[in-house]
Amino acid sequence: MCHQTIGLIARHLEEAGIPTVVAGSARDIVEECGVARFVFTDFPLGNPTGKPGDVDMQRAIVGTALDLLERAWLPRTTVQTPFVWDADDNDGWRDHFMRVDDSNRDALAAAGEARRRDQAAAKADGRARTS
Amino acid sequence: MALTERPQRTTNGRKPDGRRAHRSYLSYIDKSREYYAAHGYPQPYQWAYSHEVAFAPLPKPLSECTVGLVTTSFFEKGREPAGVPVARPKQPYAARCDDALDGLYNSDLFWDKDNTHTEDLDTYLPINRLREFEAEGRIGALSERFYGIPTDYSHRRTQRNDSPRIEEWMRADGVDVAFLVPL
Numbered sequence: 001m002c003h004q005t006i007g008l009i010a011r012h013l014e015e016a017g018i019p020t021v022v023a024g025s026a027r028d029i030v031e032e033c034g035v036a037r038f039v040f041t042d043f044p045l046g047n048p049t050g051k052p053g054d055v056d057m058q059r060a061i062v063g064t065a066l067d068l069l070e071r072a073w074l075p076r077t078t079v080q081t082p083f084v085w086d087a088d089d090n091d092g093w094r095d096h097f098m099r100v101d102d103s104n105r106d107a108l109a110a111a112g113e114a115r116r117r118d119q120a121a122a123k124a125d126g127r128a129r130t131s
Numbered sequence: 132m133a134l135t136e137r138p139q140r141t142t143n144g145r146k147p148d149g150r151r152a153h154r155s156y157l158s159y160i161d162k163s164r165e166y167y168a169a170h171g172y173p174q175p176y177q178w179a180y181s182h183e184v185a186f187a188p189l190p191k192p193l194s195e196c197t198v199g200l201v202t203t204s205f206f207e208k209g210r211e212p213a214g215v216p217v218a219r220p221k222q223p224y225a226a227r228c229d230d231a232l233d234g235l236y237n238s239d240l241f242w243d244k245d246n247t248h249t250e251d252l253d254t255y256l257p258i259n260r261l262r263e264f265e266a267e268g269r270i271g272a273l274s275e276r277f278y279g280i281p282t283d284y285s286h287r288r289t290q291r292n293d294s295p296r297i298e299e300w301m302r303a304d305g306v307d308v309a310f311l312v313p314l
Contacts, residue, residue, distance in 0.1 A: 002203040002240055002282045003159070004179050005289050006313035009201060009280055012294035013309050014185040018301065020309040026159045030313075034181040042156050044243035048312055049260070052251035062260040062310075063135030066269060069308055070193050075184035085246075093246045094157050098166040105169055112170030129220040129281070129288060 002026075002045075007033030014075075021065045024048045027078070036075040039065045043085045044093045050083075057083060179286055190307055198270050199306035200228070200277040201297065202256050203314050204249075207236035221281035223293045225300040228258045228277050240282060240314050255314055274304045 003026040010020040014036045021037040024030050025048045030038050041048055041061055050058030061081050068079055084090055100108065122128040164175045189196065205224070206215055212230040216222045234252050242249070253259050261273040278297045283289050301309065 001284065002242075002313035004286075005203055005280055005282045005293075006201065006311045008179055008286060008289045009294040009297060010309070010311050011181065011185065012290060013298060013301070014187050016298050017187045018298070018306070018309055019187045019189050020311060022311045022313070024313045026313070027156050028158045028160050029178060032160065033179045034184040036184060036186045040156075044246040046242035046244070046247045046249055046314060047251075047254035048314070049257045050254055052248060052254050055253075055260075058253045058257060058260050059263070060135055062257045062264065063269075065310060066193060066264065067135050069189060072186075075186040093243065096245060097157065097243050098159075098162045100165050100169045108166070108169040109171055112167075112172065115170065127219050129283065129285070 003029040004033055007035050010035045019069060021069050023065050037068045037072045038078045039068060040078055041081045041083055193270055194268055195271045196307035197272045197274050197305050198261060199274040199301050199309050201309055201311040202279050203282045204235035204237040205279055223296045224279045225276045227275055237314055242314050255312055274306050276304055
Protein backbone atom coordinates (compact mmCIF):
# COMPACT_ATOMS: atom_id res chain seq x y z
CA MET A 1 0.00 0.00 0.00
CA CYS A 2 2.94 2.37 0.64
CA HIS A 3 3.95 1.95 -2.99
CA GLN A 4 0.51 2.95 -4.24
CA THR A 5 0.41 6.02 -1.98
CA ILE A 6 3.85 7.09 -3.23
CA GLY A 7 2.86 6.39 -6.83
CA LEU A 8 -0.20 8.59 -6.49
CA ILE A 9 1.69 11.52 -4.98
CA ALA A 10 4.45 11.13 -7.60
CA ARG A 11 1.77 11.44 -10.28
CA HIS A 12 0.36 14.54 -8.57
CA LEU A 13 3.77 16.23 -8.37
CA GLU A 14 4.64 15.35 -11.95
CA GLU A 15 1.34 16.81 -13.18
CA ALA A 16 2.17 19.95 -11.16
CA GLY A 17 5.49 20.24 -13.01
CA ILE A 18 7.80 18.83 -10.32
CA PRO A 19 9.98 15.99 -11.71
CA THR A 20 9.95 12.84 -9.59
CA VAL A 21 11.80 9.58 -9.13
CA VAL A 22 10.44 6.67 -7.09
CA ALA A 23 12.83 4.12 -5.54
CA GLY A 24 10.90 1.03 -4.53
CA SER A 25 10.57 -2.75 -4.41
CA ALA A 26 6.94 -3.44 -5.37
CA ARG A 27 7.26 -3.24 -9.11
CA ASP A 28 3.76 -4.19 -10.15
CA ILE A 29 2.03 -1.70 -7.84
CA VAL A 30 4.18 1.24 -8.98
CA GLU A 31 3.98 0.38 -12.67
CA GLU A 32 0.23 -0.16 -12.60
CA CYS A 33 -0.22 3.16 -10.82
CA GLY A 34 2.00 4.72 -13.48
CA VAL A 35 4.90 7.02 -12.59
CA ALA A 36 7.42 8.97 -14.62
CA ARG A 37 10.67 7.42 -13.32
CA PHE A 38 11.07 4.29 -11.20
CA VAL A 39 14.19 2.63 -9.81
CA PHE A 40 13.29 -0.96 -8.95
CA THR A 41 15.36 -3.03 -6.56
CA ASP A 42 14.14 -6.62 -6.24
CA PHE A 43 14.34 -6.82 -2.45
CA PRO A 44 11.94 -7.72 0.34
CA LEU A 45 9.81 -4.71 1.24
CA GLY A 46 11.62 -2.49 3.75
CA ASN A 47 14.94 -1.51 2.18
CA PRO A 48 14.23 0.06 -1.21
CA THR A 49 17.42 2.15 -1.13
CA GLY A 50 19.82 -0.63 -0.16
CA LYS A 51 20.69 -3.26 2.39
CA PRO A 52 21.29 -2.23 6.01
CA GLY A 53 24.91 -1.27 6.59
CA ASP A 54 25.86 -1.47 2.91
CA VAL A 55 26.77 2.14 2.17
CA ASP A 56 28.18 1.34 -1.27
CA MET A 57 24.93 -0.31 -2.34
CA GLN A 58 22.82 2.53 -0.93
CA ARG A 59 24.98 4.98 -2.80
CA ALA A 60 24.65 3.03 -6.04
CA ILE A 61 20.85 2.89 -5.79
CA VAL A 62 20.46 6.56 -4.87
CA GLY A 63 22.96 7.47 -7.59
CA THR A 64 20.99 5.46 -10.14
CA ALA A 65 17.86 7.40 -9.18
CA LEU A 66 19.73 10.66 -9.75
CA ASP A 67 20.95 9.38 -13.11
CA LEU A 68 17.37 8.54 -14.05
CA LEU A 69 16.21 12.05 -13.16
CA GLU A 70 18.69 13.37 -15.70
CA ARG A 71 18.42 10.73 -18.39
CA ALA A 72 14.79 9.63 -18.70
CA TRP A 73 13.00 11.19 -21.65
CA LEU A 74 9.65 9.40 -21.43
CA PRO A 75 7.30 8.58 -18.54
CA ARG A 76 7.05 5.00 -17.24
CA THR A 77 10.81 4.60 -17.40
CA THR A 78 11.80 1.77 -15.05
CA VAL A 79 15.39 0.88 -14.29
CA GLN A 80 16.17 -2.27 -12.30
CA THR A 81 19.29 -2.20 -10.13
CA PRO A 82 21.50 -5.31 -10.36
CA PHE A 83 21.35 -6.28 -6.70
CA VAL A 84 20.26 -9.70 -5.47
CA TRP A 85 18.92 -10.07 -1.93
CA ASP A 86 20.14 -13.62 -1.32
CA ALA A 87 22.53 -15.07 -3.88
CA ASP A 88 22.15 -18.60 -2.45
CA ASP A 89 18.36 -18.70 -2.17
CA ASN A 90 16.67 -15.72 -3.76
CA ASP A 91 13.27 -17.40 -3.92
CA GLY A 92 13.06 -18.14 -0.19
CA TRP A 93 11.96 -14.69 0.90
CA ARG A 94 9.58 -14.43 -2.04
CA ASP A 95 7.88 -17.73 -1.22
CA HIS A 96 7.59 -16.88 2.45
CA PHE A 97 6.07 -13.42 2.17
CA MET A 98 2.23 -13.32 2.37
CA ARG A 99 2.19 -17.07 1.99
CA VAL A 100 -1.19 -18.78 2.14
CA ASP A 101 -1.34 -22.55 2.57
CA ASP A 102 -3.02 -25.16 4.72
CA SER A 103 -0.59 -24.53 7.57
CA ASN A 104 -1.75 -20.95 8.15
CA ARG A 105 -5.24 -20.69 6.64
CA ASP A 106 -7.04 -20.85 10.00
CA ALA A 107 -4.65 -18.37 11.58
CA LEU A 108 -5.14 -15.90 8.73
CA ALA A 109 -8.93 -16.17 8.98
CA ALA A 110 -8.71 -15.49 12.74
CA ALA A 111 -6.38 -12.55 12.13
CA GLY A 112 -8.90 -11.13 9.66
CA GLU A 113 -11.68 -11.36 12.24
CA ALA A 114 -9.51 -9.59 14.81
CA ARG A 115 -8.58 -6.91 12.32
CA ARG A 116 -12.21 -6.20 11.46
CA ARG A 117 -13.02 -5.82 15.16
CA ASP A 118 -10.09 -3.38 15.59
CA GLN A 119 -11.16 -1.39 12.53
CA ALA A 120 -14.73 -1.13 13.80
CA ALA A 121 -13.46 0.08 17.18
CA ALA A 122 -11.11 2.60 15.54
CA LYS A 123 -13.95 3.98 13.47
CA ALA A 124 -16.15 4.24 16.55
CA ASP A 125 -13.62 6.21 18.60
CA GLY A 126 -12.34 8.46 15.78
CA ARG A 127 -8.89 6.94 15.18
CA ALA A 128 -9.71 5.98 11.59
CA ARG A 129 -9.26 8.53 8.83
CA THR A 130 -12.57 9.81 7.56
CA SER A 131 -11.50 12.79 5.48
CA MET B 132 28.84 14.52 -14.70
CA ALA B 133 29.62 10.81 -14.96
CA LEU B 134 26.87 8.30 -14.35
CA THR B 135 26.93 6.30 -11.15
CA GLU B 136 29.40 3.45 -11.47
CA ARG B 137 27.56 0.26 -12.27
CA PRO B 138 27.93 -2.26 -9.45
CA GLN B 139 28.46 -5.92 -10.30
CA ARG B 140 25.84 -8.52 -9.49
CA THR B 141 27.11 -11.03 -6.95
CA THR B 142 25.88 -14.58 -7.36
CA ASN B 143 28.63 -16.56 -5.63
CA GLY B 144 29.33 -18.22 -8.93
CA ARG B 145 25.81 -19.60 -9.29
CA LYS B 146 23.94 -18.96 -12.48
CA PRO B 147 20.84 -16.95 -11.62
CA ASP B 148 19.17 -17.35 -14.97
CA GLY B 149 16.92 -20.13 -16.21
CA ARG B 150 13.35 -20.83 -17.21
CA ARG B 151 10.24 -20.13 -15.17
CA ALA B 152 6.49 -20.44 -15.56
CA HIS B 153 5.94 -17.19 -13.68
CA ARG B 154 7.61 -13.81 -13.37
CA SER B 155 10.58 -13.82 -11.01
CA TYR B 156 9.75 -10.68 -9.08
CA LEU B 157 6.83 -10.74 -6.69
CA SER B 158 3.45 -9.50 -7.82
CA TYR B 159 2.13 -7.87 -4.69
CA ILE B 160 -1.21 -7.27 -6.38
CA ASP B 161 -1.64 -11.00 -7.03
CA LYS B 162 -0.26 -12.09 -3.67
CA SER B 163 -2.30 -9.64 -1.64
CA ARG B 164 -5.52 -10.66 -3.38
CA GLU B 165 -5.11 -14.24 -2.18
CA TYR B 166 -3.75 -13.17 1.19
CA TYR B 167 -6.66 -10.90 2.05
CA ALA B 168 -9.20 -13.37 0.70
CA ALA B 169 -7.75 -15.80 3.27
CA HIS B 170 -8.36 -13.09 5.89
CA GLY B 171 -12.04 -13.10 4.98
CA TYR B 172 -12.19 -10.05 2.71
CA PRO B 173 -14.30 -11.23 -0.21
CA GLN B 174 -13.84 -8.16 -2.42
CA PRO B 175 -10.33 -7.73 -3.88
CA TYR B 176 -8.76 -4.34 -3.24
CA GLN B 177 -9.01 -2.02 -6.23
CA TRP B 178 -5.47 -0.87 -6.99
CA ALA B 179 -4.74 2.38 -8.77
CA TYR B 180 -4.18 2.01 -12.50
CA SER B 181 -3.50 4.76 -15.01
CA HIS B 182 -2.62 4.58 -18.65
CA GLU B 183 -1.63 8.23 -18.97
CA VAL B 184 1.44 9.39 -17.07
CA ALA B 185 2.67 12.97 -16.90
CA PHE B 186 6.34 13.76 -17.38
CA ALA B 187 8.03 16.92 -16.12
CA PRO B 188 11.56 17.51 -17.43
CA LEU B 189 14.27 18.79 -15.11
CA PRO B 190 13.97 22.60 -14.89
CA LYS B 191 17.77 23.04 -14.67
CA PRO B 192 20.88 20.92 -14.19
CA LEU B 193 20.58 18.48 -11.29
CA SER B 194 23.69 20.03 -9.78
CA GLU B 195 21.60 23.18 -9.24
CA CYS B 196 18.40 21.44 -8.08
CA THR B 197 17.08 21.17 -4.54
CA VAL B 198 15.90 17.62 -3.89
CA GLY B 199 12.97 16.86 -1.56
CA LEU B 200 12.57 13.41 0.02
CA VAL B 201 9.12 11.88 0.52
CA THR B 202 8.51 8.92 2.84
CA THR B 203 5.63 6.84 4.19
CA SER B 204 7.38 6.48 7.57
CA PHE B 205 6.40 8.64 10.53
CA PHE B 206 7.92 9.72 13.82
CA GLU B 207 7.30 7.43 16.72
CA LYS B 208 4.28 8.50 18.71
CA GLY B 209 5.39 10.82 21.49
CA ARG B 210 8.69 11.64 19.75
CA GLU B 211 7.39 14.02 17.12
CA PRO B 212 9.46 17.21 16.77
CA ALA B 213 7.71 20.56 17.19
CA GLY B 214 5.37 21.32 14.32
CA VAL B 215 4.76 17.68 13.35
CA PRO B 216 1.16 16.62 14.04
CA VAL B 217 0.85 14.22 16.97
CA ALA B 218 -2.85 13.48 16.56
CA ARG B 219 -4.05 10.28 14.99
CA PRO B 220 -5.19 9.36 12.38
CA LYS B 221 -1.96 10.23 10.63
CA GLN B 222 -1.71 13.46 8.67
CA PRO B 223 0.91 14.56 6.14
CA TYR B 224 3.87 16.32 7.70
CA ALA B 225 7.06 18.24 6.91
CA ALA B 226 10.02 17.90 9.27
CA ARG B 227 13.70 18.78 9.37
CA CYS B 228 15.98 16.05 7.99
CA ASP B 229 18.20 16.54 11.04
CA ASP B 230 15.34 15.41 13.26
CA ALA B 231 15.09 12.06 11.43
CA LEU B 232 18.71 10.98 11.72
CA ASP B 233 17.96 8.63 14.63
CA GLY B 234 15.41 6.81 12.48
CA LEU B 235 11.66 6.85 11.96
CA TYR B 236 8.86 4.56 13.08
CA ASN B 237 7.36 2.14 10.59
CA SER B 238 6.51 -1.03 12.50
CA ASP B 239 2.86 -0.36 11.74
CA LEU B 240 3.49 -0.48 7.99
CA PHE B 241 3.38 -3.63 5.88
CA TRP B 242 6.90 -4.74 5.02
CA ASP B 243 8.91 -7.95 5.30
CA LYS B 244 9.71 -8.03 9.00
CA ASP B 245 10.86 -11.67 8.79
CA ASN B 246 13.64 -11.00 6.33
CA THR B 247 14.96 -7.54 7.09
CA HIS B 248 14.78 -4.55 9.42
CA THR B 249 14.66 -0.76 9.13
CA GLU B 250 17.27 0.18 11.71
CA ASP B 251 19.45 1.80 9.03
CA LEU B 252 17.73 5.02 7.99
CA ASP B 253 19.41 5.17 4.60
CA THR B 254 17.77 1.91 3.51
CA TYR B 255 14.43 3.74 3.30
CA LEU B 256 15.13 7.47 3.72
CA PRO B 257 18.55 8.20 2.19
CA ILE B 258 19.27 11.52 3.90
CA ASN B 259 22.94 10.75 4.50
CA ARG B 260 23.55 9.42 1.00
CA LEU B 261 21.90 12.47 -0.59
CA ARG B 262 23.93 14.79 1.63
CA GLU B 263 27.05 13.06 0.32
CA PHE B 264 25.90 13.70 -3.24
CA GLU B 265 25.23 17.31 -2.26
CA ALA B 266 28.76 17.67 -0.86
CA GLU B 267 30.13 16.29 -4.12
CA GLY B 268 28.08 18.71 -6.23
CA ARG B 269 25.99 15.95 -7.84
CA ILE B 270 22.81 17.69 -6.63
CA GLY B 271 22.39 21.32 -5.69
CA ALA B 272 21.07 20.59 -2.21
CA LEU B 273 18.92 18.27 -0.16
CA SER B 274 15.98 20.28 1.14
CA GLU B 275 16.27 21.00 4.86
CA ARG B 276 12.87 19.40 5.30
CA PHE B 277 11.56 16.05 4.17
CA TYR B 278 7.90 15.14 3.76
CA GLY B 279 5.76 12.34 5.15
CA ILE B 280 2.56 11.03 3.61
CA PRO B 281 0.20 8.56 5.31
CA THR B 282 -0.25 5.20 3.64
CA ASP B 283 -3.94 5.15 2.87
CA TYR B 284 -6.37 2.70 1.31
CA SER B 285 -8.28 5.67 -0.06
CA HIS B 286 -6.95 6.93 -3.39
CA ARG B 287 -9.09 10.01 -2.96
CA ARG B 288 -7.55 11.09 0.35
CA THR B 289 -4.03 10.69 -1.05
CA GLN B 290 -4.88 12.56 -4.24
CA ARG B 291 -7.13 15.33 -2.95
CA ASN B 292 -5.93 15.92 0.61
CA ASP B 293 -2.39 14.74 1.16
CA SER B 294 -0.58 15.28 -2.15
CA PRO B 295 -1.51 18.98 -2.51
CA ARG B 296 -0.33 19.71 1.04
CA ILE B 297 3.07 18.18 0.33
CA GLU B 298 3.32 20.02 -2.97
CA GLU B 299 2.64 23.25 -1.07
CA TRP B 300 5.45 22.54 1.42
CA MET B 301 7.82 21.65 -1.40
CA ARG B 302 7.12 24.92 -3.18
CA ALA B 303 7.63 26.87 0.06
CA ASP B 304 10.99 25.10 0.49
CA GLY B 305 12.11 25.70 -3.10
CA VAL B 306 12.18 22.00 -3.96
CA ASP B 307 12.89 21.40 -7.66
CA VAL B 308 12.72 17.60 -7.81
CA ALA B 309 11.09 14.94 -5.62
CA PHE B 310 12.78 11.70 -4.53
CA LEU B 311 10.08 9.37 -3.24
CA VAL B 312 10.70 6.21 -1.24
CA PRO B 313 7.83 3.89 -0.31
CA LEU B 314 8.44 1.27 2.32
